[in-house]
Amino acid sequence: MVVGVGVDAIEIERIAAALARRPRFAERCFTAQEAAYCQGRAFPPQHFAARFAAKEAVGKALGVGMTRWHEAEVVRGRGAPGVVLHGRLVRRAADLGVTTVHLSITHSRGLAVAVAVAEAR
Numbered sequence: 001m002v003v004g005v006g007v008d009a010i011e012i013e014r015i016a017a018a019l020a021r022r023p024r025f026a027e028r029c030f031t032a033q034e035a036a037y038c039q040g041r042a043f044p045p046q047h048f049a050a051r052f053a054a055k056e057a058v059g060k061a062l063g064v065g066m067t068r069w070h071e072a073e074v075v076r077g078r079g080a081p082g083v084v085l086h087g088r089l090v091r092r093a094a095d096l097g098v099t100t101v102h103l104s105i106t107h108s109r110g111l112a113v114a115v116a117v118a119e120a121r
Contacts, residue, residue: 001119001120001121002117002118002119003061003096003097003098003118003119003120004060004061004062004063004096004098004117004118005060005061005112005115005116005118006052006056006057006058006059006060006061006062006113006115006116006118007057007059007060007115007116008054008056008113008114009053009057009111009113009114010049010052010053010111010112011049011110011111011114012045012046012047012049012107012109012110012111012112013110014049015045015048015049015052015112016045016049017085019045019048020045025108026048028052028069029048029052029055029069030042030048030069030070031070031073033050033073033075034051034073037070037075038051038074046107046112047105047107049073049112050074050105050107050112050113050114051105051107052112053105053112053113053114054072054074054083054103054105054114054116055069055072055074056067057103057114057115057116058072058083058085058089058101058103058116059072059074059089059105060116061101061116061117061118062092062093062096062098062101063092063096064088064089064092068087068088068089070086070087071085071086071087071088071090072084072085072086072089072101073085073086076104077093079096079097080102080103080104081104081105082103082105083103083116085101085102093118096118096120097120097121098118098119098120099120100118100119101116101117101118101119102116102117102119103110103116104116
């Protein structure tokens with residue numbers, strides 16, 4: 001059963017500017033593993049933006065805002081990306097009976113988009 005759906009879109013240039021303007025932005029919003037993945041890509045802002053949108057989408061699917069950015073960690077698996085919840089988001093998911101959060105992310109030249117679906121059995 002679907003408990004919640006979240007979607008978010010963000011301009012890649014906005015994230016690129018934040019990364020350039022605020023040196024601690026990546027550290028504040030992304031885990032070390034997420035940052036390492038993004039930094040290892042040809043155009044890191046595109047991947048940071050996709051993960052930023054994913055975190056927002058997960059928060060929306062669970063019915064909470066994203067203020068503790070490390071509580072939703074985008075991970076790479078085989079094929080589709082996944083999300084690992086930490087802290088408050090783990091408790092929120094448990095309260096809602098959520099057993100799985102499905103995640104899809106994409107990007108074009110200028111925009112990163114993510115959709116999250118929270119599912120309970």
